[in-house]
Amino acid sequence: MDLLEKHQDILAKRAELLEEMGSRREQLNILRRQQDLQKIEDGLKGGKLPHPHLLALETRYWVSVEESIPAWDHFLLGKGPHPIDGPGQTARRDKQNPSIAQDQGLPPRPKPRAAR
Template sequence: MFTSLPEEMELIEKHEEILGRRAELLEEMESRREQLKIERRQQATQSEAARQRNSALLQDLQKIEDRLSGKHLPRPYLLALETRYWASVEESIPVWEQFLLGKGPHPTDGPGKPHGTTKQKASTAKDRGLLPRPKPKTAR
């Protein structure tokens, strides 16, 4: 049960070493805790500043949207033109649908025209009702 003096001294030294290391770790932990507190405060400050900026931007966008929504109404003739355009598109959908599915002729071909391209005969000045060109004179 009795320990010798050298063993006891060795245990005392180890105990002091352990206590010293513990004190260092406690100091590091306290230092890290303070750093984290400072970082959290900075993040909270930055977060609040970002929230205020975002709020200001949203208010500015809302003001711009309000100003734009009241001023630029399309003119009546443009509205009528747009309405007619979409009515025309809706009317031609079935014809184009048949063509795109390969079940019908091309929508721009007339009822009497064959499907595909046709060659036109060359027109002359006479066909168009123009006078003939004068013949070039030869040099003497």
């Protein structure tokens, strides 16, 4: 009976220790994640600004994008020509097969194989 009680005590202590180890592991993981995030934040804060010419170029790009949005909206709603087609040009995209126009930029689909 003494051995059985000692065995039960050992199993209870083991369960307690396993639980403590699990909670400590979780705390360490949280601490590591916080430290990693802090390192990333510090790296981003200390980062150098891009060259002024690059900033100016980026600003001009976004201004041109914002200016072209109305033309693209008109085209995408089906109310106007493609923005790249100039005045007097025929809409090249209208002559294409619609399925090809949709898949433009994608590799061709494999042909279906006959069942054997």
